[in-house]
Amino acid sequence: MQAKAVTLCQRPVGMPKKEDFEVIDIDVPAPADGEIQIQNVCMSVDPYMRGRMIERKSYVPPFQIGEVLTGGAIGKVTKSGHPDYKEGDYVSHSWGWREAVTTSVEGVQRLGEIVAPPSAYIGTIGMPGMTAYVGLLEVGALQDGETVFVSGAAGAVGTIVGQIAKLKGCRVIGSAGSAEKVALLQDELGFDHAFNYNDGHILNHLREAAPDGLDVYFDNVGAEHLQAALMCMRPFGRIPLCGAIATYNDTEPRPGPNNLSMAIGLGLTLRGFIVTHFNHLADQFRNDMEGWVTSGQITSKETVFEGIDQAADAFIGLFTGANVGKAIVNL
Numbered sequence: 001m002q003a004k005a006v007t008l009c010q011r012p013v014g015m016p017k018k019e020d021f022e023v024i025d026i027d028v029p030a031p032a033d034g035e036i037q038i039q040n041v042c043m044s045v046d047p048y049m050r051g052r053m054i055e056r057k058s059y060v061p062p063f064q065i066g067e068v069l070t071g072g073a074i075g076k077v078t079k080s081g082h083p084d085y086k087e088g089d090y091v092s093h094s095w096g097w098r099e100a101v102t103t104s105v106e107g108v109q110r111l112g113e114i115v116a117p118p119s120a121y122i123g124t125i126g127m128p129g130m131t132a133y134v135g136l137l138e139v140g141a142l143q144d145g146e147t148v149f150v151s152g153a154a155g156a157v158g159t160i161v162g163q164i165a166k167l168k169g170c171r172v173i174g175s176a177g178s179a180e181k182v183a184l185l186q187d188e189l190g191f192d193h194a195f196n197y198n199d200g201h202i203l204n205h206l207r208e209a210a211p212d213g214l215d216v217y218f219d220n221v222g223a224e225h226l227q228a229a230l231m232c233m234r235p236f237g238r239i240p241l242c243g244a245i246a247t248y249n250d251t252e253p254r255p256g257p258n259n260l261s262m263a264i265g266l267g268l269t270l271r272g273f274i275v276t277h278f279n280h281l282a283d284q285f286r287n288d289m290e291g292w293v294t295s296g297q298i299t300s301k302e303t304v305f306e307g308i309d310q311a312a313d314a315f316i317g318l319f320t321g322a323n324v325g326k327a328i329v330n331l
């Protein structure tokens, strides 16, 4: 059969553009013995993919020009040449950016019984949700009742960081790029305080929102956000370094925070992490998160783009703030 897929036709310089991507037709053969054919239901676009569009050594290898892109996706098995996978099974895998694929089962996880729409398994109950969970509870070593600040608060990871922190009885502050997102955080997701980082100085907002300082700063953004948060940390505070989206489209290296020495006297812990460092907690995470979602304690927010032709727009939207919660492409 034939399917549509997206390739990178040139490396983006600065902000990615629609012309950097091309939609092509691909062949999806019948599965051989040991293989399965999957019809994708939805795919994920994620900020880390921007780094893979640059030719450089990183924790994941760069995408090659002309190759179909890869990334998280949820699909349904349509034909199976493998005894453990049957037609109709929902699977989670890394063959996104295409409508269908025939593959060996390596790296393909059966979802089994699901308690939420399939898209939740690339969002709140998937990689971004697990990033929030391990970043806050393991890396950030969150204690009940602490004061937490999360940047990128209205995004896939940030919405879950804030809600888990609330479940732990913490006071939660979030930053986002528009008044509408600030209203969502405060009115719908239970944040104690939120501010628009485009409106005034981040440091002033933080000093007003947390006059007694921050125990944990969950950093999704880097740059000015990190610099401002460093000024507001309490002694022995923790800063999980999750992402630095403010820098991903930089064409020149930018100076780091000029106040890192704050970490010395205050005994701060700044610790970078990648969610896969905590794969051993995947079952525990799924169990906890499915429980919180089905009991209504955690709300999943999604921004849905329809069809593979919108995949590039969905990806570019991550850098313009087009998404609220998880950006999903329905296929």
Ligand SMILES: NC(=O)c1ccc[n+]([C@@H]2O[C@H](COP(=O)([O-])OP(=O)(O)OC[C@H]3O[C@@H](n4cnc5c(N)ncnc54)[C@H](OP(=O)(O)O)[C@@H]3O)[C@@H](O)[C@H]2O)c1
Pocket (backbone or CB within 6 Å): 046, 047, 048, 127, 128, 131, 152, 153, 154, 155, 156, 157, 158, 175, 176, 177, 178, 181, 220, 221, 241, 242, 243, 244, 245, 246, 247, 273, 274, 275, 276, 317, 318, 319, 320, 321, 322, 323, 324, 325, 326, 327
């Ligand atoms: N360490 C890991 O394993 C891991 C795993 C997943 C994600 N991450 C990182 O976590 C962060 C959030 O990822 P996500 O999947 O949840 O994405 P997301 O927040 O759903 O989408 C990106 C959001 O970032 C904000 N943003 C874009 N450019 C910005 C800028 N220059 N300054 C401030 N905010 C900006 C936008 O919201 P506004 O409208 O609020 O600006 C946008 O909606 C990213 O840095 C990502 O790389 C790390």
